[in-house]
Amino acid sequence: MFECVLRKNRKMEAQNFLDPCQRPDIEKLTPVFQTDKFYCLDGGFASSLQTFYQKDIDNDPLWSCRALKTDPEAVIQTHEAFLEAGANIITTNTYQGHHDLFRTHIKDFKDPCIDPHLLLEKAVELADEAIMRVNGTGRSLETLVAGSIGPYGACLGDGSEYTGAYIDTVSKEFLQEWHSDRIKRLMFNKSVDIFAIETIPSYIEALAILDALKDVHGARCWISFQCKDDSHTARGEPIEEAFAQLMNHPEALRIKAIGVNCVKASSVTPILKRLNTVNNWQSWPDNDYFTKIPYIIAPNGGEDWNAVEKRWVGEIDDIICHIREWMILGANVIGGCCRVGPPKIKLIKKEIVNNIYEVTKLRLEQSRKEKRPIDQWSFDEKCLRRPPYEEQKRRIEVAKEFFRDASEDGDANAIITAQLEAMMAHNNKEMYEAIKTLERQEIPKDEIEEQPIEIEDED
Numbered sequence: 093m094f095e096c097v098l099r100k101n102r103k104m105e106a107q108n109f110l111d112p113c114q115r116p117d118i119e120k121l122t123p124v125f126q127t128d129k130f131y132c133l134d135g136g137f138a139s140s141l142q143t144f145y146q147k148d149i150d151n152d153p154l155w156s157c158r159a160l161k162t163d164p165e166a167v168i169q170t171h172e173a174f175l176e177a178g179a180n181i182i183t184t185n186t187y188q189g190h191h192d193l194f195r196t197h198i199k200d201f202k203d204p205c206i207d208p209h210l211l212l213e214k215a216v217e218l219a220d221e222a223i224m225r226v227n228g229t230g231r232s233l234e235t236l237v238a239g240s241i242g243p244y245g246a247c248l249g250d251g252s253e254y255t256g257a258y259i260d261t262v263s264k265e266f267l268q269e270w271h272s273d274r275i276k277r278l279m280f281n282k283s284v285d286i287f288a289i290e291t292i293p294s295y296i297e298a299l300a301i302l303d304a305l306k307d308v309h310g311a312r313c314w315i316s317f318q319c320k321d322d323s324h325t326a327r328g329e330p331i332e333e334a335f336a337q338l339m340n341h342p343e344a345l346r347i348k349a350i351g352v353n354c355v356k357a358s359s360v361t362p363i364l365k366r367l368n369t370v371n372n373w374q375s376w377p378d379n380d381y382f383t384k385i386p387y388i389i390a391p392n393g394g395e396d397w398n399a400v401e402k403r404w405v406g407e408i409d410d411i412i413c414h415i416r417e418w419m420i421l422g423a424n425v426i427g428g429c430c431r432v433g434p435p436k437i438k439l440i441k442k443e444i445v446n447n448i449y450e451v452t453k454l455r456l457e458q459s460r461k462e463k464r465p466i467d468q469w470s471f472d473e474k475c476l477r478r479p480p481y482e483e484q485k486r487r488i489e490v491a492k493e494f495f496r497d498a499s500e501d502g503d504a505n506a507i508i509t510a511q512l513e514a515m516m517a518h519n520n521k522e523m524y525e526a527i528k529t530l531e532r533q534e535i536p537k538d539e540i541e542e543q544p545i546e547i548e549d550e551d
């Protein structure tokens with residue numbers, strides 16, 4: 093009898109999976125980024141930690157990670173500074189964190205067997221403590237914690253994450269094993285929302301990390317490459333090929349964003365244009381789930397890292413002037429890397445907010461042009477099955493209420509979403525007029541962030 097029920101459930105599951113309307117949507121079950129929202133990421137942790145931490149970081153083999161043990165308060169304060177600047181996502185101070193490295197370079201552990209692993213778990217607690225102090229509550233959809241996973245090369249301390257030279261000297265299995273423990277530790281106690289797999293010089297290491305994520309329930313990630321020029325990863329692979337390799341991995345659905353970090357701001361636009369040639373449904377027509385993958389962008393301050401002298405040399409770049417273009421090209425998460433501190437993050441956030449409305453409209457127009465035939469088909473299908481008049485009226489009321497709530501909260505993202513939903517409502521002349529009124533209101537750009545937009549009540 094029991095077996096019979098089980099078999100029936102299996103059969104239903106299989107049927108549901110075959111029916112596109114019933115199929116469980118993995119993206120929806122585990123959302124991180126909404127593709128119609130924009131997120132401000134924090135900046136370079138180590139260079140900003142120096143404000144609160146009085147010891148030398150650049151010549152420490154543990155880089156900023158030693159502070160997890162010696163000065164947790166400085167770590168919290170650094171996170172706080174980024175949150176106060178407007179960051180929606182803060183990354184744990186674990187870029188160079190690895191239990192072997194901790195064991196080698198920290199001598200006063202009470203239990204050298206267990207404590208190095210616990211130090212990684214503690215990094216998540218410190219990020220949460222900062223969110224608690226700044227927001228007065230824990231994490232939310234607007235405030236996320238990303239677990240920083242730097243490349244193996246970063247732990248060699250010879251700058252080889254910027255060349256990928258080590259990739260040919262170690263096996264993919266070794267890299268998977270090496271990353272595995274740190275990934276599990278960051279998910280063990282208080283789980284991070286997403287992994288920031290960053291400054292990766294080669295897709296081979298990215299694939300090894302995806303192999304390691306496979307065993308960790310609920311683990312999701314973004315992958316950002318370090319690039320040596322406008323079109324190649326640090327190891328010299330064409331960026332389009334790196335993207336295709338990630339998409340072909342069996343765990344590709346865990347990737348919530350792809351991008352670049354610790355590159356010069358001026359090289360980001362050409363890289364995004366190249367990625368857009370492969371990041372579209374034409375490249376992956378057989379994949380039902382595939383929609384355009386959002387980009388994550390975190391340029392450095394513009395100077396070059398001299399690995400021999402262990403210092404930054406050269407000119408500072410203007411990041412702000414590129415932000416609008418990156419958003420139009422598909423970037424949903426924008427922050428900074430080395431030498432980009434809280435003051436610059438504040439400017440980045442402001443520029444993101446100032447451009448949300450225009451960019452969302454542009455992107456919507458673009459996505460209509462690029463609609464894949466199946467989407468077009470379902471759109472026509474929906475029109476044929478237009479709900480009865482009473483049902484349409486009810487939906488319009490719901491959309492109006494949502495619109496009003498969002499305006500009262502002054503939540504710019506919610507207003508845009510509501511506007512778009514309203515625009516798509518059938519025969520909704522009233523709503524269309526309300527949006528037009530809103531668009532006509534001239535709002536000084538620097539006031540948008542603080543001041544909720546007022547809407548005339550139409551009743």
Ligand SMILES: [Zn+2]
Pocket residue numbers: 136353354392429430
């Ligand atoms: Zn960097």
